[in-house]
Amino acid sequence: MYSRNTSNFYLGLFCLAFALFLIFIWIPLDTDTGLVDKIRRRLVIGDALAPTIAAVFLAIGGLVLIIFERRVPSQPYMTGQNLRFISVTSFLLIISLILMRYTGPLAVWIANLSGGEPLEYRLLRDTPPWKYIGYFIGGTVMITGLIAQVESVLSWRTLRIAVLAAILLIVIYDLPFDDLLLPPNGDV
């Protein structure tokens, strides 16, 4: 019994195209030494060898899908629901991470509006309460959003759980460790 579903074919085609892109464009542009390199009169493994082998396996996987798995039954297929789920999840994660990164600096910027000695978020990244602002707001929004998406409903209960979870994570990861910075403070 053959399937009329073309998911495997297009997935295979994508894998193959991506593998070719890796092998002929990305890897050569991103590595200096080629597949093998000659150092001190000896051939040594070059920077490009390992990623090229990975890309070759990706290409083989793509070819298997195109040639052997093209017409098999029970192929995965894309629906509007799948796409919506992926889009909403991606949107939630991106928004949460943006909030996590920028609400701390935004709070400092607002504080600076009231005058006085200008503050700089980078220099406050290890000072409470500034250091918690981004992680708390971004984390709360992320957890609230993901739970609400799975449950298909946004409730105060969900928000309370998210607030508690964010606080719990801060307690676990920040309070006991003197030298550990919560996101995004290591990168500001």
Place this chain on the structure above:
Amino acid sequence: MKIILKTAVAALGMAAMATGAFAADWTPPGPIKLMIAFGAGGGADTQARLIAEELEDRTGWKFIPEQVTGKGGLNLAVALKDQPNDGTAIGMAVTETLGYNMAAANAGISPADFTGITTTAGFQMGIVSLTTKGWTTFADVVAAAKGGEQIKFGVMSPKLADLAYLVGKAQGVEFNIVSVKGGKAVMNGVNAGDLDLGFMAGIQGKGVAAGDLVNLASGLSVPLVQTPDAPTLADLGVPFNGDGYFVFIGPAGMPAEARTALADAISSIASDESTKAGGLIKKAFGGSATIKGAELDALLADGFSGAGELIKVASE
């Protein structure tokens, strides 16, 4: 003439005092990010963290250590280069990072992109084997290689691999040069018998003192403190050496007062054997070696410009 000289000396003294006072007044405007180019838990990492700990106790400054390892310190250099240069971001690497490794990578960065703060200790770079191998001098190694034995020579950086290759070439033998990550990995390899000998930068001290390891040669331009009779690389026919230091650096253009304050604070701890950091430096590297200011600038610039010759010779 005498008056001019006196005036000049007085002016210099005043300037030095003023810089000193200025530096003593400097405090970082926020926590200091301390990038460490070495694996967590190793001797170099411990040295960096102990120095930071002692600095926190002495000055009240706050340090946030962070591992930025890989590519012989170049990952740290690249990350540090664009950090703010107000003294709130510094890194600990080795002079080889800004010398051979930077020159070999040809990645468009040079020591001019950094501010040298201070060195803390020089390497006691030896070529080391297990005592049970039966070798007492480097000549024994050469004899074994000429007798057909495959000699696995452990190294922890491309520069040392070049030196190992050139020692073999100068002695008319070919070593199987094995690159591993860090001096500790070389020592583990030698202890386990996976490597026959290897470069160790001071970590071998305890083993040599106990008689388990033997310094067959000095990888430096000078004899080793612990084994002064071992030949240097020059004695073995190699016109290059593995001299190097642990060095604190910052991004280019660091203000003089920040640079001086950090350099003075770090070097005073490295030199103080009563501190944990100073004690470790004494034990592992034979004592502190602090080079700062213009002398350090010259050392870093020379290391970078001189690396080309070694790279060229080793690829012949």
